[in-house]
Amino acid sequence: MDMHAPTDIYGLFAHEDDYPDLDAAAAVEHLSRALRCRTVSHVDVSLTDYAEFDRLHELIYASYPHLMAQATVETFGHSLLFTIPGTDEGLAPVQLMAHQDVVPVVAGTESDWTHDPFSGHVDEDFVWGRGALDIKEMLVGELEAVEYLLARGARPRRTILLAFGEDEECLQHGAKRIAAALASRGARLAFLIDEGDYVVTSGDAYGAPGTLFKQVQLGEKGYCDVRITARGAGGHSSQPFGGTSLGHVCEAVARIAGAPYPARLSPLTRMTLRALAPHVTQGALAGLLGDVDGNADEIARACLASPKLFPQVTTTIAPTMLDGGSQASNVMPHDVSAVVNFRLDPGTSSADVMARCRELTHDLPVEVDWFQDVEEPSPADAGVGAEANLGYRAITDAVARYLRDPATGAGLPVLPALATGSTDAHAYEGVCDACLRMCPMVTTAAESDRGVHGTDERVSVRAYLQGIRVFVRILEQTCL
Numbered sequence: 001m002d003m004h005a006p007t008d009i010y011g012l013f014a015h016e017d018d019y020p021d022l023d024a025a026a027a028v029e030h031l032s033r034a035l036r037c038r039t040v041s042h043v044d045v046s047l048t049d050y051a052e053f054d055r056l057h058e059l060i061y062a063s064y065p066h067l068m069a070q071a072t073v074e075t076f077g078h079s080l081l082f083t084i085p086g087t088d089e090g091l092a093p094v095q096l097m098a099h100q101d102v103v104p105v106v107a108g109t110e111s112d113w114t115h116d117p118f119s120g121h122v123d124e125d126f127v128w129g130r131g132a133l134d135i136k137e138m139l140v141g142e143l144e145a146v147e148y149l150l151a152r153g154a155r156p157r158r159t160i161l162l163a164f165g166e167d168e169e170c171l172q173h174g175a176k177r178i179a180a181a182l183a184s185r186g187a188r189l190a191f192l193i194d195e196g197d198y199v200v201t202s203g204d205a206y207g208a209p210g211t212l213f214k215q216v217q218l219g220e221k222g223y224c225d226v227r228i229t230a231r232g233a234g235g236h237s238s239q240p241f242g243g244t245s246l247g248h249v250c251e252a253v254a255r256i257a258g259a260p261y262p263a264r265l266s267p268l269t270r271m272t273l274r275a276l277a278p279h280v281t282q283g284a285l286a287g288l289l290g291d292v293d294g295n296a297d298e299i300a301r302a303c304l305a306s307p308k309l310f311p312q313v314t315t316t317i318a319p320t321m322l323d324g325g326s327q328a329s330n331v332m333p334h335d336v337s338a339v340v341n342f343r344l345d346p347g348t349s350s351a352d353v354m355a356r357c358r359e360l361t362h363d364l365p366v367e368v369d370w371f372q373d374v375e376e377p378s379p380a381d382a383g384v385g386a387e388a389n390l391g392y393r394a395i396t397d398a399v400a401r402y403l404r405d406p407a408t409g410a411g412l413p414v415l416p417a418l419a420t421g422s423t424d425a426h427a428y429e430g431v432c433d434a435c436l437r438m439c440p441m442v443t444t445a446a447e448s449d450r451g452v453h454g455t456d457e458r459v460s461v462r463a464y465l466q467g468i469r470v471f472v473r474i475l476e477q478t479c480l
């Protein structure tokens, strides 16, 4: 548990009186209605109820008249791309993102919810429902921000895109289709903002207790699952000549898990550490961050020894599935398989993982293949130069204005960081100068842990409105 992370988000908010003509009641109502659309996505798309996505689209088209008057709307399957053309074609577009889909409510937990997860229940303090944090509050909030500006006569100089994928939670095909369309048009985005951390984080894990940050994730780790299979024909266990299929799989898994990737500091992790450096006063990193490059090996070793930090400095290896053991202790197993999950550091490819696993097990009677589709990590140089990016600077400014340290009153700094999970933003890395993953609708760690993909997901009304202010300000500073 992050001891110093805020447990009360309201103390973080500043300048809630900005944009006093923001129609809070309408913004809340639009979010509530969006949460009533059961836009649950599935890997098996035959299970996805696309009529619910159509309902969400109709809701958007009906709720934002100024957007609809100025934007062109394109659909890619059920993914949406709005283009609000800027008056200066020489300026690279900006893209705001979120995904339309939500994860299902886990069967058997429906009655654990205080309010029906698809009721869009609103009370004094919260809007409740599946997707309230992940991530319809951001989708609707971005629409509110754009509509707010257009309704007041703003004529953006810079083209604004709104890109809403349909299947971020499972396939991420929608984002790939939109990104491919942008690439085919020769588009180059100045920056994009997509979902990221919902929380304000403290520097505890790094040895900077009491310092609060808003993370902006500039790259993400990759994902792949290696399957190891050994064939067996059963038979009596008193005759195990040559070993059993289970034994061979265990040997292969042990070799793979026992050969960790070396720790190293990627360029993005170095950016994280440099931003933290002035605040780190305790622990293994204190005294090392004054010269991140010079002390890189020592820092990497220190991070490797930290349960929270080690995923930041290496490709992680986690054996997860085992299938096919015998049902009787005196009978040899038939085919046995195991899956080892890898989270790839930027710069490490899935091809490298596969070659490594085959090399480590080449003398064993096992087959090695992919269990499912792989997701490559961000490029090795992800994040480099982002601090000078227009969008990054606008986020820095808006976060400092709207989120403050309750103890000091100072605006929160942003922290460039690596995301360990996968987002739709990844699909756009080839067409965008800076893929910025940051959700300005903040919640506490406890609310996030319980609600995101869990039970009683809800967003506080004040956090939602504050996030809209962040988007309005970012658009004002970058697009008008």
Ligand SMILES: [Zn+2]
Pocket (backbone or CB within 6 Å): 099, 134, 135, 168, 195
């Ligand atoms: Zn999400």
